[in-house]
Amino acid sequence: MTQPNPSTAQARVIADELHRHGVDHVVISPGSRSGALAIAFDEHPGITTRVVLDERSAAFHALGRSRAGGAPTVALATSGTALANHLPAVVEADLSLIPLVLISADRPPNLLHVGANQTIEQEGIFGGKTRWSCTIPAAEIGLDLNAYWRTTVSQAVARARGHGARPGPVHLNVAFREPTVPIADDGRSRAEPYPFAIEGRPSGAPWQQHARARPGGARLSIEEGYGLVLAGEGDFDPVELKEAADRLLWPILATAASGLRGLDVVTTYHHLLVADVPPILRPDVVVTVGRVGPSDRVGSLTSLSVPQVQIDRWGAWNDPRRHSSHMIQADPAATLEHLVPAGDSRLLDSWLAADATMRSALDERLGGERRATGPSVARALGETDHDLLVTASSMPIRDVDAHFVGGARVIANRGASGIDGFVSTALGAASVGPRTMALAGDLSWLHDAGGLVVDELADVVFVVIDNGGGGLFDLLPQAEHAPAFERLFVAPHGLDLHRLGSAYNLEVSVIEDVDGLRSSLPARLGGGGAHVLVVPVDRETDLKARRALDDTARAVCAGLS
Numbered sequence: 381m382t383q384p385n386p387s388t389a390q391a392r393v394i395a396d397e398l399h400r401h402g403v404d405h406v407v408i409s410p411g412s413r414s415g416a417l418a419i420a421f422d423e424h425p426g427i428t429t430r431v432v433l434d435e436r437s438a439a440f441h442a443l444g445r446s447r448a449g450g451a452p453t454v455a456l457a458t459s460g461t462a463l464a465n466h467l468p469a470v471v472e473a474d475l476s477l478i479p480l481v482l483i484s485a486d487r488p489p490n491l492l493h494v495g496a497n498q499t500i501e502q503e504g505i506f507g508g509k510t511r512w513s514c515t516i517p518a519a520e521i522g523l524d525l526n527a528y529w530r531t532t533v534s535q536a537v538a539r540a541r542g543h544g545a546r547p548g549p550v551h552l553n554v555a556f557r558e559p560t561v562p563i564a565d566d567g568r569s570r571a572e573p574y575p576f577a578i579e580g581r582p583s584g585a586p587w588q589q590h591a592r593a594r595p596g597g598a599r600l601s602i603e604e605g606y607g608l609v610l611a612g613e614g615d616f617d618p619v620e621l622k623e624a625a626d627r628l629l630w631p632i633l634a635t636a637a638s639g640l641r642g643l644d645v646v647t648t649y650h651h652l653l654v655a656d657v658p659p660i661l662r663p664d665v666v667v668t669v670g671r672v673g674p675s676d677r678v679g680s681l682t683s684l685s686v687p688q689v690q691i692d693r694w695g696a697w698n699d700p701r702r703h704s705s706h707m708i709q710a711d712p713a714a715t716l717e718h719l720v721p722a723g724d725s726r727l728l729d730s731w732l733a734a735d736a737t738m739r740s741a742l743d744e745r746l747g748g749e750r751r752a753t754g755p756s757v758a759r760a761l762g763e764t765d766h767d768l769l770v771t772a773s774s775m776p777i778r779d780v781d782a783h784f785v786g787g788a789r790v791i792a793n794r795g796a797s798g799i800d801g802f803v804s805t806a807l808g809a810a811s812v813g814p815r816t817m818a819l820a821g822d823l824s825w826l827h828d829a830g831g832l833v834v835d836e837l838a839d840v841v842f843v844v845i846d847n848g849g850g851g852l853f854d855l856l857p858q859a860e861h862a863p864a865f866e867r868l869f870v871a872p873h874g875l876d877l878h879r880l881g882s883a884y885n886l887e888v889s890v891i892e893d894v895d896g897l898r899s900s901l902p903a904r905l906g907g908g909g910a911h912v913l914v915v916p917v918d919r920e921t922d923l924k925a926r927r928a929l930d931d932t933a934r935a936v937c938a939g940l941s
């Protein structure tokens with residue numbers, strides 16, 4: 381076999397070493413300088429490539445896959461503003477601790493700082509938002525760089541997985557000389573063959589192995605008693621956490637993204653806390669695990685004058701209301717193992733009974749309503765058998781948190797709570813393979829319609845609540861007090877989402893009511909392909925439904941004793 385040119389050698393080594401570290405999926409946005417890597421990834425037999433035009437979408441696509449699958453995913457961008465478009469996904473990956481490898485192609489040093497076309501300062505462009513960033517210089521004919529390339533890739537993946545800090549995004553900025561196609565002479569530039577060996581370790585082993593000890597539990601100095609666990613999204617084993625809470629006879633209040641739904645946990649806390657904490661549900665200690673949201677009402681629990689313990693494996697400072705009395709970096713379940721169980725199951729029984737009463741009251745109210753609203757749509761999704769629900773920011777995640785009951789895993793980009801990158805996150809997540817539904821508002825959907833410009837769409841059923849703009853703002857003070865409220869905040873777009881979806885070659889249906897949604901979902905999910913179900917929702921009706929649900933909740937809480 382003839383030796384490759386230097387850029388091809390460098391690209392092949394990087395692709396191969398990434399694969400040895402578990403990377404099997406690369407999201408590529410087209411470009412010339414990144415060409416050698418695009419070709420090397422595509423030719424690697426163990427790597428699937430997906431081509432997404434818009435780099436902002438591409439990075440979210442990679443993020444969605446990493447979030448759903450756990451392994452680091454690569455997004456490849458060419459030089460210039462292409463790379464800058466990765467920033468929103470980097471921000472989300474940073475806050476959500478998602479392993480993500482951003483790779484950019486750069487110019488060799490002789491083309492930097494001299495006004496060369498499409499050339500910007502790329503090194504460290506994401507600042508402190510990456511766990512690690514590194515520029516790999518262009519390959520030199522006279523240097524044996526195999527071990528350098530491979531150890532650099534090893535370190536990048538290890539750091540993305542949390543080696544030395546916590547998981548998150550890393551950036552490899554890789555300079556290439558032309559030719560960036562696998563020949564010696566591309567008609568514009570010539571290169572001698574790269575003379576050194578480029579093989580990796582035998583038997584497909586990575587150049588460097590990484591391992592980390594699993595953290596144990598911390599011992600808390602608190603007065604114990606009737607405690608409860610408030611569980612959000614975090615790095616813990618849901619089953620172990622549940623077992624630990626069961627042993628203590630403590631209830632778990634589980635947010636939709638906690639991974640605990642489907643176990644015997646409290647899911648109606650948003651409504652149980654509609655007017656402060658009912659006296660019968662007051663704990664002696666609150667343990668918060670992971671990032672808890674989106675319901676603001678948990679603030680009434682975390683503001684109680686009892687020990688407020690925050691436990692996070694990576695030492696994240698999840699204390700938005702500044703209520704925590706203890707910040708613990710340890711494994712949450714193992715930490716609970718050190719505590720003494722409550723004297724009896726009084727608090728646990730009260731929460732579970734209140735939860736069951738509240739759920740049936742909410743169900744009864746929603747069950748009698750055929751018109752589609754955010755809550756009734758979220759409830760209907762929970763009734764359909766599927767594996768993964770990707771949920772957009774704004775009202776979808778709030779409605780799923782309050783009304784989605786079912787065993788499907790829920791994921792959402794709540795690190796920075798952006799409405800950007802949603803379509804791509806869902807497509808990336810669905811590429812992992814589970815039967816996937818994705819719930820969005822119309823603005824989130826439109827924001828990332830560019831994510832549909834992809835060479836192959838994963839199987840996913842998008843449910844888009846079309847309330848003609850941002851319904852969230854109806855619940856905020858702007859609705860009452862802001863001039864030009866509709867235009868400045870709701871931002872009605874007046875677009876026909878059916879036609880838009882068709883333009884992207886999607887199968888689109890408009891669904892008139894909740895029964896229509898219920899009956900449409902199973903066939904769409906089972907049939908494969910990408911579908912969009914547009915559900916028109918009237919904002920006034922939606923608002924009234926939410927108020928009625930809160931009235932129901934108040935009545936239930938008043939009856940708790």
Ligand SMILES: Cc1ncc(C[n+]2csc(CCOP(=O)(O)OP(=O)(O)O)c2C)c(N)n1
Binds near residue numbers: 797851
């Ligand atoms: C990238 C980004 N831009 C702006 C916002 C502010 N924002 C929060 S919710 C929202 C409206 C979302 O509308 P839609 O997706 O239709 O959902 P709905 O509010 O109707 O549930 C906006 C603009 C944001 N969170 N992220």
